[in-house]
Amino acid sequence: MNDYTKYLASRVTAGGLSRREFMGRAMAAGITLAVADKLFTESAEAAEPKRGGHLKLGLEGGAATDSKDPAKFLSQVMFCIGRCWGDMLVESDPLTGAAVPSLAESWEPSKDAATWTFKIRKGVKFHDGKELTIDDVVATLKRHTDAKSESGALGVLGSIKEIKADGGNLVLTLSEGNADMPLLLSDYHLVIQPNGGVDDPLASIGTGPYKMTSFEPGVRATFEKNKDDWRTDRGYVDSIEIIGMNDATARIAALSSGQVHYINRVDPKTVSLLKRAPNVEILSTSGRGHYVFIMHCDKAPFDNNDLRLALKYAMDRETMVKKILGGYGKVGNDFPINNTYALFPEGIEQRAYDPDKAAFHYKKSGHSGSVLLRTSEVAFPGGVDAAVLYQESCKKAGIEIEVKREPGDGYWTNVWNVQPFSTSYWGGRPTQDQMYSTAYLSTADWNDTKFKRPDFDKLLLQARSELDEAKRKDMYRTMAMTVRDEGGVILPMFNDFVNASTKQVKGYVHDIGNDMSNGYVATRVWLDA
Amino acid sequence: MTNPAPSILPGLGFRQRFPLLALILERFVLSIVLLFAVSIVIFGGLEALPGDFATTYLGQSATPQAVANIREDLGLNRPITTRYVEWLGNAVQGDFGTSWASKNSVSEQIGKRLGNSLFLAGFAAVISVPLAVGLGMLSVHFRNRLPDKIINVISLAAISLPEFFVGYLLILFFAVKFGVATFPATVYDSMGFVERLKAIALPTATLVLVVLAHMMRMTRAAILSVMSSAYMETAELKGLGAFRSIVKHAAPNALAPIINVIALTLAYLVVGVVVVEVVFVYPGMGQYMVDAVTVRDMPVVQACGLIFAAVYIFLNMTADILAIIANPRLRHPR
Secondary structure, three states, X not given: OOHHHHHHHHXXXXXXXXXXXXXXXXXXXXXXXXXXXXHHHHHHHHOOOOOOOEEEEEEOOOOXXXXXXXXXXXXXXXXXXXXXXXXXXXXEOOOOOOEEEOOEEEEEEOOOOOEXXXXXXXXXXXXXXXXXXXXXXXXXXXXHHOOOOOOXXXXXXXXXXXXXXXXXXXXXXXXXXXXXXXXXXXOOOOOOOHHHHOOOOOOOOOOOOEEEEEEEXXXXXXXXXXXXXXXXXXXXXXXXXXXXXXXXXXXXXXXXXXXOOEEOOOOHHHHHHHHOOOOEEEEEEOOOOEEEEEEOOOOOOOOOHHHHHHHHHOOOHHHHHHHHOXXXXXXXXXXXXXXXXXXXXXXXXXXXXXHHHHHHHHHHHOOOOOEEEEEOOOOOOOHHHHHHHHHHHHHOOOOOEEEEEOOOOOHHHHOOOOOOEEEEEEOOOOOHHHHHHHHOOXXXXXXXXXXXXXXXXXXXXXXXXXOOHHHHHHHHHHHHHHXXXXXOEEEEEXXXXXXXXXXXXXXXXXXOOOHHHHOOHHHHOEEOO | OOOOOHHHOOOOOHHHHOHHHHHHHHHHHHHHHHHHHHHHHHHHHHHHOOOOHHHHHHHHHOOHHHHHHHHHHHOOOOOHHHHHHHHHHHHHOOOOOEOOXXXXXXXXXXXXXXXXXXXXXHHHHHHHHHHHHHHXXXXXXXXXXXHHHHXXXXXXXXXXXXXXXXXXXXXHHHHHHOOOOOOOOOOOOOOOHHHHHHHOHHHHHHHHHHHHHHHHHHHHHHHHHHHOOHXXXXXXXXXXXXXXXXXXHHHHHOHHHHHHHHHHHHHHHHHOOHHHHHHOOOOOHHHHXXXXXXXXXXXXXXXXXXXXXXXXXXXHHHHHHHHHHHOHHHHOOO
16 A cells, blocks of 8 residues: 555545545556455544534634634634635645645636636535525635735735636636646635625635634634535534634643643644643644745845855754754755645755855855844744754854844844845745745745846746646746755755644544645544544 | 811812812822823834734735735824824724724723623632731731741742743643643633633632732731831730731721732733733733734724723722822821
8 A cells, every 4th residue: 555545545534535536546546446445445444433522622823803704814723713614616635735626616727727617516505505606706706806805815816817607617817827726716715705705704604514603803713513514524523612822831731631632833842742641642744834044145245146055055954853843844955845735846956964065155155254144033933043053053164154133023024025134934835836926936025035037937937827747847846946056045944734632533634735734624533532 | 078167267279178089189180191191102102113014914925915905994104193183082982993903893802801801800809809918917917937937938939930830830730630620711702600710710829829929918018017116016015915906006007008019919910911811811901912912903902002001090099099098197298
């Protein structure tokens, strides 16, 4: 059994796959009918999902300022809450990150990938009993793409020129080709609401597996099972309670005393302590978030590629992952993509700590004197420690780093994207295209390394509308190499999502898409008594 | 009060005729002026904070378009004085506007949150104030003997530990190890009264431990300083029992400083429990303000700041007035 079939089997165990879906995918993965059949039966029997029970989550990232309007979802708690009551048109596959159907049954691009036709599922009911129509879908997308909108998805959907209904289908016309369009629609802001939520954006009425029964921003939200859910492979518990717990110690205390079933954001420093609690399970999932040291390519002394290379070679990635992430992460390779992305360019040589090469490039750059690095605890957890560690590893290469600790308040306004060398954090994006477009395109607002390369931009736009996957993968490889060898980012590590649950929680799906099982944790797990 | 027949002395003004009332009025007016000054400081201070709401709130998902939309929407482009006058005018009428982030009415939210905070603070006060004053008297009675020493050591220990540490210890023992207490102390609308009391048991215990020592030691010190005065010696010489002389003669004269420390403690219980609220996941004012500061949700921060200031000023004023009533000498400033 290879990893993929193992994963499929675990999805069956988790109740996430029907027999038919399982057989289809297993056979596509090269397994014979008989074996697949046996595998399915075994997996299904291994742990039949149990229904019922009251699931309690203690989550960091809620605030009194949270809004129920999906357009304004921002915090981790709202991300998770939205996934409980709402559905998007498209979801992403937990293992591959590819687009899979949700409220959109299927889709078809035009040849230039600039026009997309989505077939909308029939017979789906909103929580208020009204049937989902194409008009609701159109209205939702229109609300989020309105130029006056304050939607968090506004940037993602920027290239949509026209949204219209064609019979039962949704037709999107883009200003330029985009092969990733379906995946973009899986953005967590794009919950399909009755009439797009125009009448009452705060109503929290959707097509999801749970109905919201109460909500106090930053405090608590409760849900009950939606009996008319259009899917049977989710929503196992009867009711959900999400409690906002922003204090890390409080979360750990609540979990180890069994008062909640699941907590997010476990500090890597305390994982080993939490592991000792008998009823606790650590859930660590590879993610796309990464910690970065950013140099502005257009400001001295960082406008010199040799200096940039020297600083890259002087980074001890292994130690960073071990010390700063407590081992819960993977080393980075100086470009913002890892193997959780579809079309990840494999086989690029891993850059390692090399004081000699660093010293060579440093000398070649002609720079002398110390290099000023600004950092703060808010840049990423352990940001200051990481800067000091880096200072040490640079010393061995003969490079002197001056670490300046900046106040956390206002760091994102006054330091990040302003000062030429600082530490920062990126949360990852659903697609490679989006990651590069947000932070590496010459014209991007958040181009925080001031990386301006017309050839790179051209390739990015070409790859965007390229429907041939092999060609596209090749383009992404070239782009990765450019950023890695000539860009202004030092990317030592990708951090894992570290969460924890009690042992009663079963069927947890490690979703590469995002934290907390891509927000779906409450709808995917069940409770074993 | 001091002059029963004002009509006989026609030349006297209001102040001479009603000195107590005049003093109280004076304090009151002073408080209002102070509150007004505080409102300017709050508004100006927040204006000067680095980072603005639009960018902070949207974070890395912000596009210049969305930022501009928000700034326009909130009227942030208007001059600061216009916004200040408008804000103060509404605040005086109890309208703190709507939260920029959640678009909920701030007054409504604060009503709920302040209720929660007052509930917790009130409960802690009901337990700690009598306990502190009682223990203070007890330790004076047994001064320099074993009970006094025990009370002193314990209270010193409690005051030396930061409240989050006391909180964590209580959680560790009562919630995690023995599993007898409710945790987290999240309260919500549909909760019954008894359930609520259970939920706040641990935070209340933390607060009591933290504030007890201060009040108790102040009570002890104040009574002891009175005890060394001549009239206490007289009381002793005329054969009054020790405890009776403390309660009857010393305590009333030590009231002013005791009232003062109690008022400050009460103010602390309402305003300063941010850490306790965060540790116990209690939805009170402190937590509300912290959330709002994080995203620069100004209407909320301003409202919280103003209310916190009002609580402090009001309790201080009350303490002053009570002290004046308790000690007739203070009515005639020399």
